[in-house]
Amino acid sequence: xxxxxxxxxxxxxxxxxxxxxxxxxxxxxxxxxxxxxxxxxxxxxxxxxxxxxxxxxxxxxxxxxxxxxxxxxxxxxxxxxxxxxxxxxxxxxxxxxxxxxxxxxxxxxxxxxxxx
Amino acid sequence: xxxxxxxxxxxxxxxxxxxxxxxxxxxxxxxxxxxxxxxxxxxxxxxxxxxxxxxxxxxxxxxxxxxxxxxxxxxxxxxxxxxxxxxxxxxxxxxxxxxxxxxxxxxxxxxx
Numbered sequence: 001x002x003x004x005x006x007x008x009x010x011x012x013x014x015x016x017x018x019x020x021x022x023x024x025x026x027x028x029x030x031x032x033x034x035x036x037x038x039x040x041x042x043x044x045x046x047x048x049x050x051x052x053x054x055x056x057x058x059x060x061x062x063x064x065x066x067x068x069x070x071x072x073x074x075x076x077x078x079x080x081x082x083x084x085x086x087x088x089x090x091x092x093x094x095x096x097x098x099x100x101x102x103x104x105x106x107x108x109x110x111x112x113x114x115x116x
Numbered sequence: 117x118x119x120x121x122x123x124x125x126x127x128x129x130x131x132x133x134x135x136x137x138x139x140x141x142x143x144x145x146x147x148x149x150x151x152x153x154x155x156x157x158x159x160x161x162x163x164x165x166x167x168x169x170x171x172x173x174x175x176x177x178x179x180x181x182x183x184x185x186x187x188x189x190x191x192x193x194x195x196x197x198x199x200x201x202x203x204x205x206x207x208x209x210x211x212x213x214x215x216x217x218x219x220x221x222x223x224x225x226x227x228x
Contacts, residue, residue, distance in 0.1 A: 041221075044206070044219045045219065046216075046217045046218070089159065091215065103215075104159075104216065107158055
């Protein structure tokens, strides 16, 4: 099955700096890569996603890049703010067949702390 | 529009007891999911339902059963709780069957 590795496990930055979180995946058939933000005591929130026919996607201060050859994808947050502090999860899934639908495999998470 | 709601928020069980976790969504989504979250292990899929009337096993289904009661509701049942089932449980839904988009607030379950 799919295996997703996420690094780093913790990341500390100063307000205004950029933050980058990287994930690698094992299944070359994976074609959907979402990122989630989880604040303390809450459920994860989808913040951005990318499909395998796209190399990069941006939404205001966040962007995701995908390198299918190397099987890795990254989340980039620019101009970080204290409210960006949270746990971030990457995930990967494939829709190659009916039994694979919905089976997202998550990374272990990155605790991002943005210091004012 | 409440999104995804879960009940209860907290629950303590004794080993061997049973309980049902309730989940409902008001976004008219076809797909619904149950995940568990354990420290250092991210989220793991227990069961999912691609559409009303269908359910399928995820990564960690042992010890659980599910019911897709209708399009809105998807419940998770623990028939005989074990300490290994101590976790935070999240229900989620999406219009896209590739994976969960909207998560509920979670149920924190402790099995003694």
